[in-house]
Amino acid sequence: MLTADKNSNEEGATHDSVDGSSANEKPTVEFDTNSARTFDDGIGATRRIINQSEQSRRDREHNFEVVINQVKPKIENAPETVTHTDANLLHSREVRAHGVVERGSITAKAMSIADKNDINAQLTKEYEEEVEKIKAKIENDRKSVGKEEADRLHRLDQKLHGQTKKGSIVAEAQHIAATESNAS
Secondary structure: OOOOOEEEOOOOOEEEOOOOOOOOOOOOOOOOHHHHHHHHHHHHHHHHHHHHHHHHHHHHHHHHHHHHHHHHHHHHHOHHHOOHHHHHHHHHHHHHHHOOOOOOOHHHHHHHHHHHHHHHHHHHHHHHHHHHHHHHHHHHOHHHOOHHHHHHHHHHHHHHHOOOOOOOHHHHHHHHHHHHHHHO
16 A cells, blocks of 8 residues: 655655555565465466477377378388378368478378378279270170270270370270271
């Protein structure tokens, strides 16, 4: 509490006294040990929270690094083996560690590779089914191989292999379809 008592000092000048005591007296400070303990407990708790938070961040970063070390060799050496399970695990760990998946990161690469692998698996399945149908038609009745069927098989072959090999079932189906359509 501030008071406006005027006290004179040794030279006769006046000044305001804070607690109403004379200028020569030193103010007393009361120390409450309970308040000090509460303050120290608060600081300690804050330090513990910060330490726990920092440790948690380190753990999340470590978990992400562990998964990277598991999946990175697959991406580099055998990309056809990268699955959505791998990509999803990386995604989960990267988001936990960094909050987002960075463009161009190993997670983004794994997700892209996994998508391509799924597409290739679907194309391979369709290709194999078409090959079996065409083989059966060639063995039973060569004339029944149509141009649309041969073209579909050729498109699947191009998507999967990039080219049609001479002497393959695809080349044979195209030859049969072309000669049969010209003969009609």
